[in-house]
Amino acid sequence: xxxxxxxxxxxxxxxxxxxxxxxxxxxxxxxxxxxxxxxxxxxxxxxxxxxxxxxxxxxxxxxxxxxxxxxxxxxxxxxxxxxxxxxxxxxxxxxxxxxxxxxxxxxxxxxxxxxxxxxxxxxxxxxxxxxxxxxxxxxx
Amino acid sequence: xxxxxxxxxxxxxxxxxxxxxxxxxxxxxxxxxxxxxxxxxxxxxxxxxxxxxxxxxxxxxxxxxxxxxxxxxxxxxxxxxxxxxxxxxxxxxxxxxxxxxxxxxxxxxxxxxxxxxxxxxxxxxxxxxxxxxxxxxx
Numbered sequence: 001x002x003x004x005x006x007x008x009x010x011x012x013x014x015x016x017x018x019x020x021x022x023x024x025x026x027x028x029x030x031x032x033x034x035x036x037x038x039x040x041x042x043x044x045x046x047x048x049x050x051x052x053x054x055x056x057x058x059x060x061x062x063x064x065x066x067x068x069x070x071x072x073x074x075x076x077x078x079x080x081x082x083x084x085x086x087x088x089x090x091x092x093x094x095x096x097x098x099x100x101x102x103x104x105x106x107x108x109x110x111x112x113x114x115x116x117x118x119x120x121x122x123x124x125x126x127x128x129x130x131x132x133x134x135x136x137x138x139x140x
Numbered sequence: 141x142x143x144x145x146x147x148x149x150x151x152x153x154x155x156x157x158x159x160x161x162x163x164x165x166x167x168x169x170x171x172x173x174x175x176x177x178x179x180x181x182x183x184x185x186x187x188x189x190x191x192x193x194x195x196x197x198x199x200x201x202x203x204x205x206x207x208x209x210x211x212x213x214x215x216x217x218x219x220x221x222x223x224x225x226x227x228x229x230x231x232x233x234x235x236x237x238x239x240x241x242x243x244x245x246x247x248x249x250x251x252x253x254x255x256x257x258x259x260x261x262x263x264x265x266x267x268x269x270x271x272x273x274x275x276x277x278x
Contacts, residue, residue: 004193006166011194014159014171014242015201021152022145024202025213033264033271042149047245049153050160054250057161069168071185072175072238076248076256083258090237091244095263097229099270101218104241105234106173108227109195111214113202118216122227129231130178138183 015110021046024110026102033099160247163194172243173198174234237263 022028023046031040065077098104103111103122111119160171167190169176179191202212218226234240237259239248244263248256 003167003190006162007169007190007193008197010159010163010167010171011197012159012201012204013155013162013197014173014194015198016205017152017155017157017159019152019202019205019212020155020210021149022213023152025215027215027217028213030217030271033267034275035268036272036276042145045146045149046153046156047249049150050157050246051153051250053154053157054160054246055157057157058164058250061161061165063164063168067168068164068170070170070172070175073170073172073243073248073256076239076244076253077170077251083255087237087255087259088262090233090235091259091262092233092237092266093229094233094237094240095266095268096270097226097231097233098241098263099267100229100274101223101226102216103223103226103230104173105177105230106198106240106242108230109173109177109198110202111216113199114212114214116214116216118218118220118223119214121220122223122230125224125227126231127177127181129228129233130174130235131181131231132228133232133235134178134181134183 014106017046017050018107018110021049023104024107026107026111029102029104029107030099033102156242156246157250160242160250164247170243170247172239172247174231174240175238175243178231178235233263 018024032043068077108122112123163169163171176191176194180188206212244256244259
């Protein structure tokens, strides 16, 4: 029960951070990615703020990679990290989708509350993409 | 870039870092949104309860911010067909790469993971090139 409260609170605070930082605005995200245009570098500070905060708090939390129950990011929380073709290809594909839309997964999910048609279309096909991966890579 | 947007970007980022730290401390989980969201789809390998709680909080954040008197900015430029293709690429790509802007960009990078740093540099680069081609290339 308590663990559900903390996960809910974490999701809520995470979302508030994205909303306040305006990461949920695809037009602003695209302006951040448009280095050759009228570049808006503000969003780089979102990562600065997040990395500083997590970096500092993490020193007190001190979880080692065995304690963290995350199958996706296990290879990233473990010091024995290996860079493979899947990581490279997947990240490159993700970037293209991000650049076409201005949406990454968190902000896209938050945007469904806006009622915008584009948001539903994006989130719908994003889940199809998730499912496609599960289906193509099943049993592996 | 005004002082206000600098502060909101830094402050918003700090909240994201705090949220990731809470999830790590109380639940032993990394706050990777693509992984959390994809985990609610079959085949179910583990409990999905905590994922639904996290996602509920995430989705309710915008209405809560509005309720508190804040402004939520959301403008979408891209046509629906482009958004449909982009959603597929983001969904499939983040799963294949094992993370997105949150998992790799924040949680992994905060641990100085070589995988996450590589992933972040890559998706930033391909996103930048895509925007360049769309806006200045054709």
